[in-house]
Amino acid sequence: MINVGIIGFGTVGAGTVRLLFENRDILTERTGFEINLKRIADLDILRDRGINISQDILTTNADDILDDPHIDIVVELIGGISPAKDFILKAIQNRKHVVTANKALLATAGNEIFTAAFNVGVEIGFEASVAGGIPIIRVIREGLVANRIKAVYGIINGTSNYILTKMTDEHVEFSEALKEAQSLGYAEADPTLDVEGVDSAHKLAILASLSYGIPISFDSIYKEGISKISPQDIEFASEFGYKVKLLAIAKETDSIIELRVHPTMLPKEYLISKVDGPFNAIYVEGDATGSTLYYGRGAGDMPTGSAVVSDIVDIARNIRKKSTGRIPIMPRTLRDLRIKKMDDVISRYYFRFSAVDRPGVLSKISGILGDYNISIASVIQKGRRIGEAVPLVVLTHEAKERDVRQALREIDPLPVVMDKTVFMRVEGKEN
Amino acid sequence: MINVGIIGFGTVGAGTVRLLFENRDILTERTGFEINLKRIADLDILRDRGINISQDILTTNADDILDDPHIDIVVELIGGISPAKDFILKAIQNRKHVVTANKALLATAGNEIFTAAFNVGVEIGFEASVAGGIPIIRVIREGLVANRIKAVYGIINGTSNYILTKMTDEHVEFSEALKEAQSLGYAEADPTLDVEGVDSAHKLAILASLSYGIPISFDSIYKEGISKISPQDIEFASEFGYKVKLLAIAKETDSIIELRVHPTMLPKEYLISKVDGPFNAIYVEGDATGSTLYYGRGAGDMPTGSAVVSDIVDIARNIRKKSTGRIPIMPRTLRDLRIKKMDDVISRYYFRFSAVDRPGVLSKISGILGDYNISIASVIQKGRRIGEAVPLVVLTHEAKERDVRQALREIDPLPVVMDKTVFMRVEGKEN
Numbered sequence: 039m040i041n042v043g044i045i046g047f048g049t050v051g052a053g054t055v056r057l058l059f060e061n062r063d064i065l066t067e068r069t070g071f072e073i074n075l076k077r078i079a080d081l082d083i084l085r086d087r088g089i090n091i092s093q094d095i096l097t098t099n100a101d102d103i104l105d106d107p108h109i110d111i112v113v114e115l116i117g118g119i120s121p122a123k124d125f126i127l128k129a130i131q132n133r134k135h136v137v138t139a140n141k142a143l144l145a146t147a148g149n150e151i152f153t154a155a156f157n158v159g160v161e162i163g164f165e166a167s168v169a170g171g172i173p174i175i176r177v178i179r180e181g182l183v184a185n186r187i188k189a190v191y192g193i194i195n196g197t198s199n200y201i202l203t204k205m206t207d208e209h210v211e212f213s214e215a216l217k218e219a220q221s222l223g224y225a226e227a228d229p230t231l232d233v234e235g236v237d238s239a240h241k242l243a244i245l246a247s248l249s250y251g252i253p254i255s256f257d258s259i260y261k262e263g264i265s266k267i268s269p270q271d272i273e274f275a276s277e278f279g280y281k282v283k284l285l286a287i288a289k290e291t292d293s294i295i296e297l298r299v300h301p302t303m304l305p306k307e308y309l310i311s312k313v314d315g316p317f318n319a320i321y322v323e324g325d326a327t328g329s330t331l332y333y334g335r336g337a338g339d340m341p342t343g344s345a346v347v348s349d350i351v352d353i354a355r356n357i358r359k360k361s362t363g364r365i366p367i368m369p370r371t372l373r374d375l376r377i378k379k380m381d382d383v384i385s386r387y388y389f390r391f392s393a394v395d396r397p398g399v400l401s402k403i404s405g406i407l408g409d410y411n412i413s414i415a416s417v418i419q420k421g422r423r424i425g426e427a428v429p430l431v432v433l434t435h436e437a438k439e440r441d442v443r444q445a446l447r448e449i450d451p452l453p454v455v456m457d458k459t460v461f462m463r464v465e466g467k468e469n
Numbered sequence: 470m471i472n473v474g475i476i477g478f479g480t481v482g483a484g485t486v487r488l489l490f491e492n493r494d495i496l497t498e499r500t501g502f503e504i505n506l507k508r509i510a511d512l513d514i515l516r517d518r519g520i521n522i523s524q525d526i527l528t529t530n531a532d533d534i535l536d537d538p539h540i541d542i543v544v545e546l547i548g549g550i551s552p553a554k555d556f557i558l559k560a561i562q563n564r565k566h567v568v569t570a571n572k573a574l575l576a577t578a579g580n581e582i583f584t585a586a587f588n589v590g591v592e593i594g595f596e597a598s599v600a601g602g603i604p605i606i607r608v609i610r611e612g613l614v615a616n617r618i619k620a621v622y623g624i625i626n627g628t629s630n631y632i633l634t635k636m637t638d639e640h641v642e643f644s645e646a647l648k649e650a651q652s653l654g655y656a657e658a659d660p661t662l663d664v665e666g667v668d669s670a671h672k673l674a675i676l677a678s679l680s681y682g683i684p685i686s687f688d689s690i691y692k693e694g695i696s697k698i699s700p701q702d703i704e705f706a707s708e709f710g711y712k713v714k715l716l717a718i719a720k721e722t723d724s725i726i727e728l729r730v731h732p733t734m735l736p737k738e739y740l741i742s743k744v745d746g747p748f749n750a751i752y753v754e755g756d757a758t759g760s761t762l763y764y765g766r767g768a769g770d771m772p773t774g775s776a777v778v779s780d781i782v783d784i785a786r787n788i789r790k791k792s793t794g795r796i797p798i799m800p801r802t803l804r805d806l807r808i809k810k811m812d813d814v815i816s817r818y819y820f821r822f823s824a825v826d827r828p829g830v831l832s833k834i835s836g837i838l839g840d841y842n843i844s845i846a847s848v849i850q851k852g853r854r855i856g857e858a859v860p861l862v863v864l865t866h867e868a869k870e871r872d873v874r875q876a877l878r879e880i881d882p883l884p885v886v887m888d889k890t891v892f893m894r895v896e897g898k899e900n
Contacts, residue, residue: 053757057615057757061615061616061617061756061757063803063804064617064682064802065614065615067682067800067801067802067803068610068614068682068797068800069614070797070800165612170758171755171757171758171759171761172758172761173607173608173611173612173613176604176607176608176611176612177604177607177608177612179499180604180607180611180779180782180783181596181604181607181608181779182604182775182779183496183499183500183778183779183782184488184492184496184774184775184778184779184782185492185775186492186495251495251498251499309740309743309744309764312740312743313740324602324775325492325771326484326488326492326602326771326772326774326775326778327601327602327603327765327766327771327772327775328602328765328766328771328772329764329765329766330602330603330763330764330765330766331762331763331764331765332761332762332763332764333740333760333761333762333763333764334758334759334760334761334762335758335759335760335761340756340757340758340759341757341758341759343615343757344613344615344616344755344757344758347614347615347757348611348612348613348614348615351611351614351615352611355792355795355796356792356795358795359790359791359792359794359795360790360791360792361786361787361790361791361792361795363790364786364787364789364790364792364795365786366499366500366501369498369499369501370498371495371498372494372498373494
């Protein structure tokens with residue numbers, strides 16, 4: 039029998055507990071042993087979670103789990119940095135295996151936590167930290183173990199994807215779509231982490247570390263959110279044949295890795311462009327497999343609980359077989375990999391200039407773009423209002439981010455340009 | 470160091486060998502040990518596979534691998550039943566772990582092979598037997614271990630999907646699309662296994678066994694192929710909002726499992742409906758995760774090689790940690806599950822009647838359908854040629870397969886019905 043203690047009896051905690059109880063029969067069938075939920079710690083042990091558990095296993099004191107010599111696996115589901123980090127480090131110190139869904143913590147203190155676990159010889163399971171019910175950690179670490187990963191990119195924040203889907207389908211502004219997401223419980227009262235790309239970057243840091251064998255490098259990730267996207271840009275993108283998605287991207291070329299999160303235009307016919315609402319999807323390109331895609335619910339009590347329990351089972355199997363450390367938590371590459379500066383990233387771009395509708399304006403703007411080696415693939419000018427500002431929409435061929443920024447610094451102050459230029463990066467095959 | 474012997478140096482064998490050589494560095498980084506390809510057996514050891522290997526490791530005698538006491542893992546990649554089965558059983562007898570891509574063998578003799586392996590205490594890896602580069606075996610067995618699987622269905626035969634895609638996009642007949650698939654190497658000279666649903670059923674037998682803990686039940690699977698599909702039916706399906714796909718379906722309701730492979734109409738907006746060409750996609754619905762989807766290349770040297778190597782790594786890790794048997798090869802459910810007879814399957818249906826264009830014909834046909842509790846959801850009659858046969862296309866609400874067959878036995882002999890009625894099953898939400 040393997041004893042488990044759960045710290046944090048919120049949404050994911052309740053999902054995990056329900057699964058351990060309601061699917062106990064199949065878990066036993068599939069593993070050949072019992073997983074016993076010995077203790078649950080939460081500050082609130084009075085609220086009814088609708089699960090029939092004995093009151094005796096509830097405690098408000100996490101130490102009742104961390105210091106219990108009979109508990110083999112500690113599951114941390116309180117989220118946030120403090121006290122989650124202290125709990126995890128104490129669990130490790132007490133030679134307990136750890137399962138966590140805490141991407142914010144792993145993205146910022148993962149290297150320290152993994153090192154501590156490695157030194158003591160315990161496991162850290164974190165399938166639940168990325169993409170909820172999609173077993174993407176296992177897929178990359180085990181299923182695709184034979185592959186050099188060329189690219190991993192995905193929609194890994196359901197909140198932003200819900201908002202972008204709503205903006206796309208109903209032509210509403212960001213603020214309105216956000217309100218709806220909040221009322222449905224898809225977005226928090228303070229939505230910053232979700233809509234500004236921070237949560238996606240947390241998860242990308244974990245995926246990139248696994249895929250490339252590099253330390254967790256959250257600070258090196260370029261982050262740009264969706265709050266400045268307008269329904270107008272989504273419509274122009276659509277006219278060019280693209281969907282707008284908040285994409286977290288990791289790509290390797292010649293030992294240099296790009297790590298970035300930003301709104302991205304993707305060809306409509308791509309499978310990932312069709313992933314709507316709160317769903318997640320991750321595209322992984324291996325050198326052997328080529329394109330693969332993994333799709334499912336990225337959040338919620340039961341999907342995330344499924345990931346937590348899969349880690350509990352995995353670690354329990356290692357405890358039973360005394361095979362802890364069977365898979366290195368975070369293998370380190372011996373290759374000399376560097377992370378590319380955002381300035382050096384090469385992409386195609388979408389620009390929306392607010393340009394005065396007057397002869398010579400396009401020539402002026404495209405002249406400056408040309409000075410910075412940015413060549414134009416297509417142009418749409420919308421409407422005709424001589425002498426007034428109209429949207430001048432441009433799609434470019436590949437250009438360097440630094441050149442784009444410098445060109446815009448020259449273009450935006452032009453007297454014929456009435457507003458800050460909006461730009462987005464474009465991925466995928468050129469249409 | 471773990472020693473591996475490969476029997477079968479064809480397409481997948483060559484992909485596997487290339488990966489073991491070309492990605493040796495990352496394999497070592499990720500595992501912490503060396504995987505040594507000690508021997509390759511094939512009847513043809515002269516042909517140049519474009520891989521730089523020492524001639525010394527090649528042999529035409531499989532026993533050089535099966536009887537080599539230093540070889541830990543035997544990889545069977547010759548396909549077919551004989552002598553593959555004998556090789557695998559001999560390997561097991563000699564206490565060697567086995568990796569195989571042989572779905573035909575597992576579908577027909579899997580229970581015997583798994584039992585033999587269990588009795589001796591060796592592992593059988595078979596990730597490569599289903600869906601090539603998509604790690605679906607690991608996903609179901611480990612990633613979704615906490616879930617009761619409600620349904621698994623997918624496009625798991627790339628050849629038929631290529632043919633159906635071509636028929637859909639170019640409005641060509643099956644025979645023409647097949648010829649093209651053959652010329653591109655997507656279909657064999659004898660395409661029966663692929664286009665008649667047998668290969669899909671092989672794979673479905675494996676997926677269902679894993680998902681439900683039942684023995685491999687290939688013979689219980691209803692199989693129907695795509696050779697009778699016409700571009701006309703694909704177009705009618707499209708008018709109703711559906712795509713036609715060869716789907717392998719396993720579903721559980723109240724301890725009764727449906728296992729069937731047949732052309733299926735799926736709502737166009739479903740992600741799986743957008744999986745075209747030789748690609749595979751598998752939809753898995755867990756009770757905790759809800760909908761999840763896995764997409765990638767289902768065949769080919771490198772994608773399938775990726776799956777083979779992932780199994781080699783997995784088994785090698787168990788050898789190193791002495792944790793063989795860590796995951797039961799095929800856990801058996803304790804529940805009393807039964808497989809539904811095809812006659813008892815309930816589905817929605819598409820019918821194309823070749824009916825004489827004359828008043829009262831629809832009433833006659835729908836009358837018989839009504840007698841068998843089959844109610845009509847929509848009807849299209851194409852063209853008007855009074856007194857001649859025109860297609861009368863009907864979509865039904867849910868009906869029982871047995872009733873459908875009996876109704877057609879009454880309808881087809883009617884004097885106003887000029888040809889055998891075509892029918893297809895319809896899955897997904899009612900439009």
